[in-house]
Amino acid sequence: MPGPGPGRPGRWSAPTPYTAARALQAQTLADLATAMKGGVYAHAAYGLFAAEAERAGHPDIGRLFRTTAQTELNEHLHEAVTLVNAVGTNAANLHEAINGETYEHQVVYRGFADQARQDGDLEAAELFSEIAADEGRHRDAFRTALTAVTTGRGTVPAPPKADVVAVPAGLPKVKAARTKTNLDTAMHGEALAYTKYLLFAAHAKETGNPALARLWEGTAEVELQEHFAEEAVRAGLVRSTRDNLDKAITGKRNEATTVYPGFAEQATSVGDTAAARFFRGTAADGARHAAAFQKALDQLR
Template structure:
C-alpha cells in the first residue's frame, strides 16, 4: 500500500469519460488563468439561491475533471510528437482550474477557516475509505474485475490514512497542541493511450464516480492550501492533492481507458466545450439571473465565452491533424 492520503455532473464530464456517471462525494484555454481569491465574494450579502448553488457545484465538478483530463491528453500529445497540441491542452487545463473552478469556488464560498477545511477534508476521506471504495471493491470483485477491486481496496486504505492525517491536523488547529503530520508523497503514474481494463458495467460506473471524486478532492485541496496561513497545513493539503491526482486518478484513468489518441482526445474535448458553451453555461446563467444572482450569472456567461474559444482552438488543432 502506498503511504499517502449529490450532484449530477456536466455533460463535458459525460462526454470526456467513457462511462455513465453517478457521482456522490460528500465533502464538508488558449489563455492564461487569472488569480482570484476564493471565499465568499466581498460584495455578496446573501448566498446564492439553492438552484444556483447546485449549478455552481455541477460546473465545479466539470471544470475539475476537464483540468485533470486535459493534463493527460497533453502528455499523450507529447508522446505523439505534437507539442503545439500539448501546449493547447495545458493552457486550457490552466484556465479550467485556475480561473473557472477558482471563481466558481469563490462564488460558492468553498474555502472557510483551516479548521472548517480540515473537517470537510476529513469527512470526505472517511466516507471514501469506509463506504465508497470498499463498496466499489466488493462490486468489482463480484463483476469479475479483480484488478479494479484490488486497486479500490488499496485506495480505501490510502484515504483512511489521509483522514487520520487531516484529523490530527484539525486537533492541532483547534487546540494549539500537537503537530500537523508530514504530507504524503505521490507515486506518479503515467497514463498512456489504452482501452478500458474493466468489463462489468457496474465497475465502469463506480470507476467513473471515483475518477470524478479524486479530481474534485484535488481541486478543493489546492484551494485550501492556497488560502491557509499555516505552511504545515498548506503542505499537507498539497501533498494529499498530489496523491489524489497523480496517483489515484491516474491509476483509475488507466483502468478506465480514459486516454485515447490525440485525434480522439480532441474530438472529446470539442464536444464537451461546445456543450458547456452552447447549453450548460447559458442555461445556468439564465437561471442565476432569474434568481437575482447577478454576479454568478456574469461568471457563467464569461465561462461560456471561454469554452467557445476553447472549442474553436481545439477544432483548429484537430483540423491541423487532418
C-alpha cells in the first residue's frame, strides 16, 4: 500500500463494523475521538516534515516521517474508526459531512476570521474567510449528491480541484495567541475531514458509486493540500528538520507514557477491552516511533 502523504489519498478499504461499538462507554468514545484527531493531525504534519527533510538533504529522515505518517493513517485511524463504527451508508455519510461543512462555513471559520481581524491578523482573517466560502461550496455539493443518492434525480457533482500549496519551513505569520490557537484548531479539523472523506470514498466505491467516491476524494484533497497547507504556512508549522524531530519526539513520548496509557486504563475500568487493547498498542507504537525519531535526531547532530 503506497504511503498517503499530503496530496496522495491512500487506497483505503472501508473498516469492518465493530459490532460492540454501541456498547462503548461515553468516555471511551471521547478518548477514541481524541486519538483519531491526534493521529490524523500527526499524519498531515509528518507529511510536511518529510518534505522539508527531503528538501534539506535528509532523505532517510523523510522516509521515516512518511512511514510513521502511513502508520497513523492506515493502521491507527483504521483501527479506531472500526471501534466506533464511524462509516455509515452513503446517505448517512453525506448527512454527516453536510452538517460538518455547514458548521465550519457558518460558525467556525467566520468566527475565526472575526477574531483575527480584531487581533490585527488581517491576512489570517482573509484566509479564514476564504476557507469559510470553500466549506459552503462543499456543503452545497454534498447536498446535491445527497439528492442524487436518495432520490435518483440529478447527478453527483464533479469533484473540486485542490490548489496545491507548498509549505516551506518558517516562523508563524500571525501575532496574536488567539489566532495561533485557532489555526491549530483549524488544522486538526481539516486533517480529520481529509481522512474521514477518504473512508467515505472507500465505502462509496464498495457500494458501486464511483462518482460519489470521486467527490469525496476531490474534497479530501482540498482539505489537506489547500486548507491544511495554507493554515500550516500561517501557523509556522514546519521548521528545521531538527526542530521537527524534536516536536515529533515530544509528542510521541507524551502519547506513549501519558495519553494512551491513561486512555487504556480508563477503558479497562469500564470493560471496553477492545478499545483498551487499541490504546495500549498505540502507546507501544508511540514509544517505538519516539525512539526512531530520537535516533534520527542523534545522527543529525
